[in-house]
Amino acid sequence: MAQTTQKVLVFDFGAQYGQLIARRVRDLHVYSEIVPCDISADEVRAMEPSALILSGGPASVYAEDAPSIDPAIFDLGLPVLGFCYGHQIMAVTLGGEVAHSEVGEYGPATLACDNGSALFEGTPMEQTVWMSHRDAVDRVPEGFHVTARTEVCPVAAMECPERKLYSTQFHPEVRHTEYGQQILKNFLFGVCGLAQDWTMDNLVETMTAEIREKVGGDRVILALSGGVDSSVVAALCSRAIGKQLTCVFVNHGLLRKGEPEQVEEVFTKQFDVDFIHVHAEERYAKLLDGVTEPEEKRRIIGTQFWEEFFAVAQQLEEGGRPVTYLAQGTIYPDIIESGARKTGGKTATIKSHHNLIPFPEGVHFDLIEPLDHFFKDEVRELGLALGLPEHIVYRQPFPGPGLAIRIIGAVSPEKLEILKNADAIVREELDAYNQRLFEETGERNSEHSCWQYFAVLPDIKSVGVMGDERTYARPVILRAVESSDAMTADWAKLPYDVLAKISSRIVAEVPGVNRVAYDITSKPPATIEWE
Numbered sequence: 001m002a003q004t005t006q007k008v009l010v011f012d013f014g015a016q017y018g019q020l021i022a023r024r025v026r027d028l029h030v031y032s033e034i035v036p037c038d039i040s041a042d043e044v045r046a047m048e049p050s051a052l053i054l055s056g057g058p059a060s061v062y063a064e065d066a067p068s069i070d071p072a073i074f075d076l077g078l079p080v081l082g083f084c085y086g087h088q089i090m091a092v093t094l095g096g097e098v099a100h101s102e103v104g105e106y107g108p109a110t111l112a113c114d115n116g117s118a119l120f121e122g123t124p125m126e127q128t129v130w131m132s133h134r135d136a137v138d139r140v141p142e143g144f145h146v147t148a149r150t151e152v153c154p155v156a157a158m159e160c161p162e163r164k165l166y167s168t169q170f171h172p173e174v175r176h177t178e179y180g181q182q183i184l185k186n187f188l189f190g191v192c193g194l195a196q197d198w199t200m201d202n203l204v205e206t207m208t209a210e211i212r213e214k215v216g217g218d219r220v221i222l223a224l225s226g227g228v229d230s231s232v233v234a235a236l237c238s239r240a241i242g243k244q245l246t247c248v249f250v251n252h253g254l255l256r257k258g259e260p261e262q263v264e265e266v267f268t269k270q271f272d273v274d275f276i277h278v279h280a281e282e283r284y285a286k287l288l289d290g291v292t293e294p295e296e297k298r299r300i301i302g303t304q305f306w307e308e309f310f311a312v313a314q315q316l317e318e319g320g321r322p323v324t325y326l327a328q329g330t331i332y333p334d335i336i337e338s339g340a341r342k343t344g345g346k347t348a349t350i351k352s353h354h355n356l357i358p359f360p361e362g363v364h365f366d367l368i369e370p371l372d373h374f375f376k377d378e379v380r381e382l383g384l385a386l387g388l389p390e391h392i393v394y395r396q397p398f399p400g401p402g403l404a405i406r407i408i409g410a411v412s413p414e415k416l417e418i419l420k421n422a423d424a425i426v427r428e429e430l431d432a433y434n435q436r437l438f439e440e441t442g443e444r445n446s447e448h449s450c451w452q453y454f455a456v457l458p459d460i461k462s463v464g465v466m467g468d469e470r471t472y473a474r475p476v477i478l479r480a481v482e483s484s485d486a487m488t489a490d491w492a493k494l495p496y497d498v499l500a501k502i503s504s505r506i507v508a509e510v511p512g513v514n515r516v517a518y519d520i521t522s523k524p525p526a527t528i529e530w531e
């Protein structure tokens with residue numbers, strides 16, 4: 001992980017809150033990291049943070065299994081800001097009281113705040129905040145005073161400025177709190193005096209220096225898929241250690257049209273790395289011949305991928321170029337979601353992450369995961385700062401098993417050819433559609449932009465008429481969805497003219513296709529991919 005000079009630790013008292021706060025802090029160009037709320041004061045001290053933020057959480061502070069906080073943390077002399085549960089836990093830990101109130105407070109509320117609190121500097125005395133609580137602080141700890149209230153909440157904010165301890169019952173991290181970002185700024189810059197040093201340009205320098213120092217004169221290997229994460233790691237390592245990096249690109253023949261050529265072009269011309277293009281197309285074609293069951297396809301493709309990759313690694317070793325490190329594009333959500341690691345810094349040799357299967361017998365690498373504390377959009381920014389082309393940086397998600405899971409039934413060279421050509425048209429037209437939306441709204445992911453779009457080839461034929469001839473050919477299914485994280489998705493409400501153009505182009509330009517259908521199912525109940 002890149003060390004900036006300062007960092008804010010966000011104590012997570014309930015899954016969804018910590019991430020959002022960490023994002024907000026990073027949006028202000030201050031590095032922040034999420035830690036479990038039961039971390040000890042000694043562990044905190046060892047991490048040398050500049051400030052702490054205590055998140056909200058669903059529990060009641062007096063509930064039996066309610067998460068608590070090591071009281072010694074408040075004696076470390078660090079500025080602390082607490083929200084909601086964080087506000088209440090600060091109150092009870094320091095000797096105040098929290099009471100269960102009859103009336104809860106959910107949604108927008110009008111806050112009346114006092115003049116003179118550094119937290120509300122530059123914000124009006126009456127403002128809208130977002131509340132979500134039943135319990136409330138009843139008595140503030142000694143040395144604290146109340147700085148804001150709402151009609152139902154007498155202690156909506158409290159502080160002890162001498163010790164730089166601040167807290168709010170409301171949630172400044174949610175957009176509905178009118179001056180939430182200003183309140184956060186006031187804490188980070190006004191109270192803590194932090195600098196905005198979490199910028200991508202700064203990071204590239206510190207991260208490359210760190211990789212260089214860690215690797216020394218050793219060799220690093222990377223499985224390059226052409227996806228955003230592995231490409232950014234490749235660009236970063238290339239800048240840090242140049243030809244000590246070997247990128248292994250396993251071409252299974254199931255990539256989209258033009259993709260293998262683009263990946264090779266970028267990593268041989270633009271970045272001067274040791275690039276190995278493994279042409280495994282024929283081996284994959286043989287292995288997949290006649291296989292129709294989706295899970296079986298996935299298993300074959302995944303297993304063979306690592307066989308190919310480790311075979312190259314072993315050849316390098318035998319050729320007298322021992323490889324010590326494996327670089328990977330693990331990103332922060334992978335780690336948060338798998339709950340794999342507690343407080344940062346420790347590198348697991350093998351972890352539960354879906355990217356990595358266990359190493360085969362006799363193979364061992366130490367891991368380099370420079371993106372393990374980055375969110376996806378930060379990875380993209382970093383990619384741009386490293387000079388990666390936009391078509392890689394803004395590449396939409398693409399499944400590891402590739403087009404094999406977009407061809408229903410057995411994969412064949414003829415079907416692959418049809419799908420690649422149809423998919424290229426879908427991408428061309430919807431890239432252009434997204435670009436138009438981007439130019440109109442200035443946002444990459446505006447409300448109606450397509451998040452993922454591709455063609456699917458079902459295992460059927462239907463009758464059509466072209467010229468005066470009867471045709472008996474394949475349909476292509478267009479899949480285009482709006483989503484933010486692929487967990488849920490809605491089919492994209494594309495304008496009719498866009499749909500019409502895609503349809504007429506596919507039928508006119510792709511031999512063997514006489515019909516186009518649009519998949520209008522959301523996820524759930526369907527999934528984004530067809531297999």
Ligand code: XMP
Nearest residue numbers: 397398399400401452486523527528529530
């Ligand atoms: P589903 O089809 O489950 O897909 O709605 C959710 C997202 O994950 C992508 N996907 C994969 N990505 N390996 C990957 O790296 C896979 O095996 C895989 N299967 C699905 C899919 O494209 C969508 O964005």
